[in-house]
Amino acid sequence: MNNPTLKIQIAGVELKNPVMTASGTFGSGKEYSEFVDLNKLGAVIVKGVSSTAWKGNPSPRIAETYGGMLNAVGLQNPGVDVFIKEDIPFLRQYDTKIIVNVSGKTIQEYCEVAEKLSHADVDLVELNISCPNVKEGGITFGTNTAMVEQVVKEVKRYCKQPLIVKLSPNVTDITEIAKAAVSAGADALSLINTLLGMAIDIHKRKPILGNGMGGLSGPAIKPVAVRMVYQVAKAVEVPLIGMGGIMNGEDAIEFILAGATGVAVGTANFTNPTATIDVLQGIENYMQRYGIGDINTIRGNLR
Numbered sequence: 190m191n192n193p194t195l196k197i198q199i200a201g202v203e204l205k206n207p208v209m210t211a212s213g214t215f216g217s218g219k220e221y222s223e224f225v226d227l228n229k230l231g232a233v234i235v236k237g238v239s240s241t242a243w244k245g246n247p248s249p250r251i252a253e254t255y256g257g258m259l260n261a262v263g264l265q266n267p268g269v270d271v272f273i274k275e276d277i278p279f280l281r282q283y284d285t286k287i288i289v290n291v292s293g294k295t296i297q298e299y300c301e302v303a304e305k306l307s308h309a310d311v312d313l314v315e316l317n318i319s320c321p322n323v324k325e326g327g328i329t330f331g332t333n334t335a336m337v338e339q340v341v342k343e344v345k346r347y348c349k350q351p352l353i354v355k356l357s358p359n360v361t362d363i364t365e366i367a368k369a370a371v372s373a374g375a376d377a378l379s380l381i382n383t384l385l386g387m388a389i390d391i392h393k394r395k396p397i398l399g400n401g402m403g404g405l406s407g408p409a410i411k412p413v414a415v416r417m418v419y420q421v422a423k424a425v426e427v428p429l430i431g432m433g434g435i436m437n438g439e440d441a442i443e444f445i446l447a448g449a450t451g452v453a454v455g456t457a458n459f460t461n462p463t464a465t466i467d468v469l470q471g472i473e474n475y476m477q478r479y480g481i482g483d484i485n486t487i488r489g490n491l492r
């Protein structure tokens with residue numbers, strides 16, 4: 190088959206293909222650019238950026254688990270001003286879309302970052318209201334419909350780019366949160382962030398992570414993520430970016446069949462630095478195998 194179409198649209202922004210990097214697992218692309226041709230990616234979703242520098246959580250920040258990992262990095266970053274000055278010019282050298290992930294401890298902090306980014310050369314903004322690793326803000330915004338509406342509505346006032354809201358899986362009914370985000374103005378949703386977890390060192394009788402608890406990611410969470418994408422795709426009309434344990438093209442196709450427009454690769458980058466490119470190749474192979482001419486035709490298309 191000649192040149193299958195991989196192009197997708199997220200809130201009016203065209204991506205050359207559905208493959209993106211999951212926030213916090215690919216930095217701003219610099220570290221990976223010697224392994225991955227960033228021109229090949231649909232978008233780079235960068236690490237979380239806050240209004241001022243955050244130093245993150247005490248170590249250890251990472252623990253391996255069966256089929257995944259726990260992290261409690263705590264959104265360490267140099268702050269939005271440094272990010273705009275150093276990372277955007279780097280990424281703009283490449284023919285890929287830039288999606289900036291925004292963190293905050295208060296609504297005001299989220300708004301400050303959105304306002305600064307509104308003058309910067311970025312394509313989309315992704316609002317992280319779902320991080321389990323910070324004491325204030327983060328997940329507390331993402332698990333309560335009233336808070337979701339409030340933070341999304343406020344940020345939307347400052348944001349010039351289309352706004353993606355990133356949902357937490359640590360809720361009973363993900364569709365209620367998704368509907369609240371969309372009714373407050375989210376142009377797209379991404380899901381899922383990590384699942385709150387914990388691991389204990391039985392010899393020291395202490396939690397392994399310095400922070401006590403952390404976020405579980407990797408293949409272990411994929412069935413939960415696919416289920417949530419499936420449910421949310423039926424509940425709202427906006428495009429979805431699906432993520433959670435995507436290791437190869439077949440995993441990505443599962444998310445697209447569940448209803449995702451785009452996919453993001455996270456934890457897989459740590460074990461395989463070229464995971465994003467392998468996922469893209471795997472999607473192309475699947476399209477070839479089943480004679481699919483346009484990736485958009487299989488979205489949510491379960492028999």
Ligand SMILES: Cc1cc2nc3c(=O)[nH]c(=O)nc-3n(C[C@H](O)[C@H](O)[C@H](O)COP(=O)(O)O)c2cc1C
Pocket residue numbers: 211212213214236237238260262264290317320355381382383405406407408410432433434435453454455456457
């Ligand atoms: C080390 C690490 C750091 C992360 N940092 C962020 C972040 O800054 N902002 C965010 O929205 N999600 C963050 N995430 C969540 C991922 O973007 C993704 O939603 C989650 O890990 C599920 O995908 P995966 O199983 O492919 O990793 C982080 C995940 C990991 C493992």
